Amino acid sequence: MRVASVVAGIGIVALLATGCSRGGGTPNSTEDGGGGEASPGITDTSITLGITTPLSGPTAGPGTCTVAGITAYFGAKNADGGVEFGDGKTRKVEIEALDDEYDPQKAKANYDQLKSSVFAMTAGLGTPTNRAWREAATADEMPQALIMSGDPIFSDQQESPWSLGFVPIYQNEGQAFGELLASSSEDHKVAILSQNDDYGEGYVEGFKAGIEGADNIEIVKELTYEATDTSVDAQLTELAGSGADVFFNAMSITPLVISSLQKTQELGWLPSWFLPSNTSSPSAILEPGGAAAFPGVYTVAFAQAAAAPTFADSEDGGPFLDALKEYADYSDVPAFPHCVWSYQVGATLEQVFAKMTEPTRDDFMTQLRSIKDYVAPLMLEGSSVDTTEDGQPAVSTVQVQKYNGKGYAPVESWDQ
Structure with missing residues (x-):
């Protein structure tokens, strides 16, 4: 890295x-x-x-x-x-x-x-x-x-x-994750680890909105960490005991994401992962963390990947x-x-x-605040810049993608 x-x-x-x-x-x-x-x-x-x-x-x-x-x-x-x-x-x-x-x-x-x-x-x-x-x-x-x-x-x-x-605001990303999981035809248990600030709270808020009304999704454990922490091993050990098959990890610190991927494997806990867009790099995070060991690692995107x-x-x-x-x-x-x-x-x-x-x-x-429907260079199809909507950032549309061992591929449903 x-x-x-x-x-x-x-x-x-x-x-x-x-x-x-x-x-x-x-x-x-x-x-x-x-x-x-x-x-x-x-x-x-x-x-x-x-x-x-x-x-x-x-x-x-x-x-x-x-x-x-x-x-x-x-x-x-x-x-x-x-x-x-x-x-x-x-x-x-x-x-x-x-x-x-x-x-x-x-x-x-x-x-x-x-x-x-x-x-x-x-x-x-x-x-x-x-x-x-x-x-x-x-x-x-x-x-x-x-x-x-x-x-x-x-x-x-x-x-x-x-x-x-x-x-996109954290709620946009979190809700996209929740809606994808809610599209599953199976029951799922979710464990959540989030940064103890507005960053983490926003992701969790959006995720919960996305699964609202979905009777096949149960959040079984929620923990937080501080952005200044150098290890979250204790939290991961506790979450691993929850029996969750999906891990929602609202984490912004690159080294902690890598060590978390590695630690959960040491614990023998291999859930599917949701990762924020800013800490989901295939080459800098997923490969060093051994993400290919998990059944699925998901993130969201609005821009093309340089890799x-x-x-x-x-x-x-x-x-x-x-x-x-x-x-x-x-x-x-x-x-x-x-x-x-x-x-x-x-x-x-x-x-x-x-x-x-x-x-x-x-x-x-x-x-x-007057830019609308501007397709900036390197944007994914369906995404654009719109600064005219109060409460929304310049880019608010995201696409959920799944790690394929080298990069990401778009997915439209959990069962895909």
């Missing part, structure tokens, strides 16, 4: 330097303003976006991807001349990324460091880390745009008027991998989906920029 090797390529501060400069003038300078005084972080020739995300520590693999994908997307755009905005100006897009190590206090400190120099914050990974500065972003009227958290609070326009999540055999030869896959290598110094095939997701964030932001007629954060948020 390659966790932090890309950090050196991206760096603690990542700047899209290819063909890119800050341009002339002060941060608020515009030649013909577009009807509003420019917000910090944008000039007539450039716009700067900030990211706080884990670039080191146990979640560095997904975290570095949240920078790499968007860096690759705008690196290619910058090399081609820049991005055309709705005010008629073409701007280069710069990225400033800071490492928060998945620590909420560091994430808040990073935000405080970036807020005066960037136009908007985007793409960063983590529910507790993004929550740490959500209220500050609201007070500062700073866009917290298309972040990598499935917490529904970020997509609630009353609670978070300056925020919007990108990935798929046909990906590199596809219309969008080849350019994505080329841009990732050239502009993000990320030469390997991404093991985590976050590289693709943040590339899609870049493409979605370009749609927003094309609608902006004023260089202001206020106009940015107005246009951010």
